[in-house]
Amino acid sequence: MILSALNDYYQRLAEEEKVPLPGFSSEKVSFCLVFSQDGKPLQIDDLRDTSGKKPRPSPCQVPVDKRRTSGIHAYPLWDKTAYALGVSAGEGKRLADEHAAFKARQFVLFGESDDPDLSAFLRLLDQWRPERLAELPGYGEEVLDTNVIFRLDGQRQYLHENREARRLWSVALESDEGGVGQCLITGELAPLGTDHPAIRGVRDAQSSGASLVSFNSDAYESYGYSKNQNASISKSAIFGYSTALNHLLRGDADNRQRLQIGDATVVFWAKARDTAHAEAAEGFFAMLNEPPSDEQEAAKLGTLLKQVAEGRILAELDPMLEADTQFFVLGLAPNAARLSVRFWHVDSLEHLAQHYAYHHQDMSLDPSPWKGVAPAMWRLLFATAPSRDGKAKAEDVSPQLAGELTRAILTGSRYPHSLLTNVIMRMRNDGDISGIRVALCKAVLARQGRLSAHSNSTTQEVPVSLDPHSTHPGYLLGRLFAELENAQERAIPNANATIRDRYYGAASATPASVFPVLLRNTQNHLSKLRKGDEKDKAIAGAIARSISEIVDGLKDQFPKSLLIEDQGRFAIGYYHQSRARFANKGSFAKNAEAEQGESE
Structure with a gap:
């Protein structure tokens, strides 16, 4: 279902020309080698994006048939410099073999073509010497180990965009090397593929990409098939689902589908x-x-x-x-x-x-x-x-x-x-x-x-806002704790720690062991406020009244413990009661004035 939906999504993207055609992949390319009709290398063009602080490779749709793992495998008409030019920053043991594989594959694919651009490219490879790279205009050490493409001098298109090159590449892809069978995704009879491209862009996965479909043990194989032959999926469907998924995972700033x-x-x-x-x-x-x-x-x-x-x-x-x-x-x-x-x-x-x-x-x-x-x-x-x-x-x-x-x-x-x-x-x-x-x-x-x-x-229903009529013990205890904290903050302004820092966990889990102590301490805080000016006295009276109303709802009994759900209500009650006094900064002053009026 997943692969089928992704393959369907690829069809939509292909119609909108947002993804490469089958047999191509969007790869990061940094440089281009320009050559003449007689196969002479002329210069190196820098294709990197220099709009940011640091030059970045540019995306380019180039021919790709399968991902490269530990073995040697060359790509048509582009590759990293070790393959395409036989040059690398390090001295790899198989550097010569990689370059030889690149040359061999280009001659296999395009050796019989009479296209003048492709013939010029083959002449370039035939007479190319790796040491000549450093002599070309535009060369710098940053060229090494990057992906390079090719362009014939005087042409605007790159060699991999050549119509004849694309036709020959399409013919090569249609070979039924993997056999013909029924595709599990489309249900059609088609050439089956065995190599599933790497999926890039999943956070903390390997930077080179990871596999969504793979078989690495005999325990996952059956009927004599080996590795990915056990997944009967056509080449076109493999390309479709993997291309669509890589498109969704792209790291572009404008990608809002990730x-x-x-x-x-x-x-x-x-x-x-x-x-x-x-x-x-x-x-x-x-x-x-x-x-x-x-x-x-x-x-x-x-x-x-x-x-x-x-x-x-x-x-x-x-x-x-x-x-x-x-x-x-x-x-x-x-x-x-x-x-x-x-x-x-x-x-x-x-x-x-x-x-x-x-x-x-x-x-x-x-x-x-x-x-x-x-x-x-x-x-x-x-x-x-x-x-x-x-x-x-x-x-x-x-x-x-x-x-x-x-x-x-x-x-x-x-x-x-x-x-x-x-x-x-x-x-x-x-x-x-x-x-x-x-x-x-x-x-x-x-x-x-x-x-x-x-x-x-x-x-009882969980209240959205402060519910003074709720009789749920957890909710009432949370409200009470907020009022006790309020009394402490009023009596001891700018204290380094409040009862929340020391007692919140115990008060919400085992109320009977904590609240009697907190209530006795609160009497000291209220006594201190009553010794202050008229405003403090009025505030003390308002807090004492609020505490009394909440305790009355508890019927003067504190539960020995609270279930986890009741602890959740405790947090809600604490939030509602503590935020209510901040919502109306003058609430205590108003209550104070009311109490003064009653006493008069």
Whole structure:
């Protein structure tokens, strides 16, 4: 299914002329050797891109039949200098053999051609001496070990673009060296291929590329076939799927079809009735996974997702987004010299949009920790990693958790329970009770309650904003802890550490062992405030009233321990109560004035 979908996507890209034709590959080329009609080398042209700080090779579509591994294999009409010119920066033991293989292959492919350009090229090879390279104008040591192409003097096109050269190369590719059989991808009878090109661009995989299809052990072989002969795939289909996947994985700055989620490099594409609708769907999905930084645009996306969650048809919101557009999402992770499929998801655009809308709905908090819509998935995963000085590292993100979270968002299924456990553990360990972490706790609990087949009638809904009427012990304890911290901060401004730094983990896990001590200390803090000016006295009264109301809801009993779900509600209650006082900076002053009026 994966290879078939990729091969279909190649057909679309080929029609748009965005990818090479069969038998060609986009390779990084740095220099060109210009030669005369009589085969004399004239100069070296620099083809590198010099727009940046450092010259970079330019992409060029050149003939390629299979990838080069440990053996010697030359390419037609281009190659690195060791093969094409017999020159290298090092003294390789097989340098002469590589150059001889290059010359031999060019004569095999083009030796019988009467094309004047190809004949001139063969004359160049016949009389070429490696030591002559250093004498050519334009030569520098940076030429060595780069890819070079060729051009006949006076011609605008390069030799590999020559019409006769391409015809002869096509004839060579059509040889049924691998035998004819039924292709597993297309179902057609066609020449079968045995070499699958390297897939490049997957983070942390080998820089030279890794294999998606390969057989390296007898245990994977059967019916007398060896290695890749066990995968009955035609040459054209192999070229199609590999070219499409390498296109999706390209490192261009304008590539919005590639994401990094944990250790998985994710690519996606759409299949619609025409290119315009497919590209619109791909752009929309890219925006869902990397929301715009502009506050106004983020707000527009948030409004659209809210309408989708409420049942609005996607096409009504944007005519270019058709509900039945088929969408493909593929996650790849490195595995030595090979690639592992971390996840593969196929769905309609309408369903994907609904699932993302539910995700943003489940993540919603008031006050919101972000502007517009929930952050990108990689930011959510960073919140599950250890925080060092407020920063997390990608290698600390659990690959399994990243895959499960992605799958839950794409399919609308339950979030992994390990997500809640992981986030709570991180908050207890590093004391970073960030809005994103609290939102993840809220999302897991909210979706779990919504999707529960046998909903417990005693289970309260997870609130989006501060709920003063909630009687859930975990939520009330979180609110109480925030108020106790507030009393400490008011009594001891600019303290080096608060009760959150010392007691948050214990208070959320074993409340009965911590809260009685904290409440006694809070009386000292309130007593100190009451000895201050009128404003401090009023603030002390407002905090004491808030604490009393919360404790009354607990019925004067602190649970010995809290389940992991209740610890999640503890974090939500703490977030709501602590943010509420920041939302209205004058709330305590207003309460103070009210209390003063009552006392008078």
